[in-house]
Amino acid sequence: MIRVVSIAICVGLVGVLHAPAATGAETRAVLPQAILRESVAKGESLWRQVADTEPRSGTGCRPILAYALTLCEAREHPERIERLLALVRRMQDVAPKSRNFGNLKWYWRDPGVTDANAVDFCMHDALVIHIRHGDWLPEAARKELSELMRLGVEGSLRHRVPADYTNISILNCGNLIVLGEHLNRPDASQEGYRRFDAFCQWTAAHGIHEFCSPTYYDIDLNGLLMLHSYAKNARQREQAEALLKLFWTDIGANWFSPAQRLGGCHSRSYDYLYGRGSLDWHVWVQGWLDTAKPDRAERREPWSREWTPPPALHAMSINSFPRRVREHWGLLATETRCHMLYRDISLSCSGACYGSQDMPLTVDLPGTRDVPRCYFIADGRDDPYGKKKYETGSAKHLKALHLQPLWAGTQRGGDALGLVVYRGTDLAIPQVTRVQSHFVLRRSSDGIWLGGKRLSLPAGSAENPSEVPIPNGQCLVLRYGSAAVGVRWPWIDGKKSQQSYAALVDDGNTFGCLRLTVDHGTRAELETNVAAHAVAGAALWVRVGSNLASDADFQRWRNAFEAARPSSVQSSDKRMRIVVPGTEGPLSIDAEPPWDRAGRVSLVPEPFLGVLEIDGKDVGRPLLDAVNSTGSTKD
Numbered sequence: 001m002i003r004v005v006s007i008a009i010c011v012g013l014v015g016v017l018h019a020p021a022a023t024g025a026e027t028r029a030v031l032p033q034a035i036l037r038e039s040v041a042k043g044e045s046l047w048r049q050v051a052d053t054e055p056r057s058g059t060g061c062r063p064i065l066a067y068a069l070t071l072c073e074a075r076e077h078p079e080r081i082e083r084l085l086a087l088v089r090r091m092q093d094v095a096p097k098s099r100n101f102g103n104l105k106w107y108w109r110d111p112g113v114t115d116a117n118a119v120d121f122c123m124h125d126a127l128v129i130h131i132r133h134g135d136w137l138p139e140a141a142r143k144e145l146s147e148l149m150r151l152g153v154e155g156s157l158r159h160r161v162p163a164d165y166t167n168i169s170i171l172n173c174g175n176l177i178v179l180g181e182h183l184n185r186p187d188a189s190q191e192g193y194r195r196f197d198a199f200c201q202w203t204a205a206h207g208i209h210e211f212c213s214p215t216y217y218d219i220d221l222n223g224l225l226m227l228h229s230y231a232k233n234a235r236q237r238e239q240a241e242a243l244l245k246l247f248w249t250d251i252g253a254n255w256f257s258p259a260q261r262l263g264g265c266h267s268r269s270y271d272y273l274y275g276r277g278s279l280d281w282h283v284w285v286q287g288w289l290d291t292a293k294p295d296r297a298e299r300r301e302p303w304s305r306e307w308t309p310p311p312a313l314h315a316m317s318i319n320s321f322p323r324r325v326r327e328h329w330g331l332l333a334t335e336t337r338c339h340m341l342y343r344d345i346s347l348s349c350s351g352a353c354y355g356s357q358d359m360p361l362t363v364d365l366p367g368t369r370d371v372p373r374c375y376f377i378a379d380g381r382d383d384p385y386g387k388k389k390y391e392t393g394s395a396k397h398l399k400a401l402h403l404q405p406l407w408a409g410t411q412r413g414g415d416a417l418g419l420v421v422y423r424g425t426d427l428a429i430p431q432v433t434r435v436q437s438h439f440v441l442r443r444s445s446d447g448i449w450l451g452g453k454r455l456s457l458p459a460g461s462a463e464n465p466s467e468v469p470i471p472n473g474q475c476l477v478l479r480y481g482s483a484a485v486g487v488r489w490p491w492i493d494g495k496k497s498q499q500s501y502a503a504l505v506d507d508g509n510t511f512g513c514l515r516l517t518v519d520h521g522t523r524a525e526l527e528t529n530v531a532a533h534a535v536a537g538a539a540l541w542v543r544v545g546s547n548l549a550s551d552a553d554f555q556r557w558r559n560a561f562e563a564a565r566p567s568s569v570q571s572s573d574k575r576m577r578i579v580v581p582g583t584e585g586p587l588s589i590d591a592e593p594p595w596d597r598a599g600r601v602s603l604v605p606e607p608f609l610g611v612l613e614i615d616g617k618d619v620g621r622p623l624l625d626a627v628n629s630t631g632s633t634k635d
Contacts, residue, residue, distance in 0.1 A: 043067040057109035065125040072133035085144035102155025115395035119155035120171040163202035166210035170223035204624040207328040214277030252313030253325045258366035264339035264348030268357045272386035273372045326608035336607040338411040342546035345483035349416035353407035378403040380432035406595040410603040415582035421537040437518040446479040461508035470502040484545035486561040491539040539578045
């Protein structure tokens with residue numbers, strides 16, 4: 001039952017979010033001097049590296065431009081700006097017949113353009129320098145900047161970005177609009193208007209695709225703030241404002257204030273354990289973080305105070321418990337997400353797999369920002385905590401990636417059910433050594449129960465992990481103060497033939513984590529099943545308990561989960577069906593081959609198909625009414 005305070009806040013949000021906001025475009029926001037001094041000091045090592053010699057091979061175009069912007073904001077060392085901009089210009093493709101004309105190398109070492117997104121990031125920073133600091137730059141630096149942007153317009157035009165590539169699409173649209181308007185390139189601005197209309201229409205129809213990302217929401221906000229502050233036409237500023245309200249509403253709805261982090265499942269995360277990212281900068285600037293500085297901020301965006309989210313959003317994140325958040329993020333019905341937040345715990349599940357960096361099933365608990373959350377991860381590289389980074393893509397960015405099996409998930413209140421199916425294609429990924437399904441858990445000091453009995457788990461180490469076998473279907477419960485997490489594997493399949501496939505593991509990590517692990521088998525073992533297409537899989541049932549203030553409350557909750565049993569478990573090469581009894585009603589997943597996007601997946605409860613809903617109130621659709629027009633903007 002959602003409390004009255006929750007409904008009141010959410011109903012009030014619709015009116016608050018439609019109220020006009022001050023643009024702040026004419027006001028030069030000033031970064032805190034301590035932050036500026038810290039950023040300037042941090043850039044000294046880069047300057048020493050590039051002042052008189054060529055940059056190191058791994059130096060990127062983004063850090064060089066970011067340092068130039070920092071110096072501009074601090075109004076320090078104008079004599080350095082020309083050198084920095086000249087280096088970035090040397091990384092730009094200047095061949096008119098090249099398909100990458102105007103784009104940039106990501107790293108100094110690259111033979112050419114390896115990541116086409118470079119132009120979008122670099123033009124964003126170049127525009128900020130040009131608009132905010134062009135009159136302060138020395139003449140030679142202004143010439144370098146002018147040439148960088150002149151060619152950057154061409155690179156931005158040639159970089160075609162799909163509307164569902166959320167962060168890059170926003171940057172690309174915004175850059176074309178503002179570059180075109182400020183450099184007298186109506187062809188660029190008109191193309192930017194068209195692309196931004198397409199992005200707005202796609203989002204209105206399908207939701208935010210790169211949903212709830214602690215890293216990429218930072219970039220989204222940066223791009224939208226650029227448009228809101230510096231676009232000359234009212235239509236684009238109104239579109240940007242509507243989207244700023246949508247993103248901030250999404251942030252506020254999913255902000256788990258007891259842990260001061262963006263809670264719930266994430267589409268793309270670089271921090272599996274803690275769920276932090278460069279969004280920290282924006283929430284810190286707005287006063288949502290009780291920290292002296294934004295420790296995870298990748299950069300300091302200078303105009304973050306020029307648009308302020310409605311205070312009701314922060315109030316909701318602090319006061320509105322319990323609350324249910326649902327949102328849709330793609331073309332398929334199953335590309336949806338649910339997040340149930342209580343004052344002492346939250347549970348979230350995604351209906352489908354987003355990619356190799358997503359967190360599709362999560363539990364957040366109160367505590368400081370340096371204690372871990374709980375999450376599911378499909379692991380093929382013996383890396384349950386996301387600490388092993390590999391070169392990825394043509395640009396060879398270092399990333400910790402997990403497998404991308406079929407994932408189907410559903411949630412009703414405090415119960416979530418997930419199904420993972422590994423295919424032969426998952427085994428073909430480089431560095432895969434064995435396939436494991438982990439549910440990583442924060443270590444509990446309040447007790448662990450297995451099969452109704454209190455469990456004592458000896459301390460383990462990396463060399464000699466401590467493992468307790470979990471019999472098939474057995475219930476594991478961990479208590480965390482007034483909250484609890486119950487976990488059960490209703491179905492497990494793989495190469496191994498033992499009766500017990502799963503184990504609770506203490507591997508001696510320094511993060512304060514345990515893990516409930518299903519070891520499906522080594523790559524060699526599983527490859528013998530490749531002909532069957534689906535080589536392994538598991539179903540995971542998670543239930544959370546909240547407001548269990550006394551031992552008796554916890555005992556009743558634990559007894560209820562231990563007594564619950566899956567209603568149906570059917571598995572074959574032609575169909576998977578899992579049904580479990582949730583506290584608020586049944587949950588089920590029904591899946592058929594080929595175990596990918598082309599296969600049929602049915603979920604109960606039915607997936608949510610709207611943009612953003614809070615406690616049954618549609619807050620996403622009204623926000624997007626202003627951006628759902630197909631009209632074109634004239635200069």
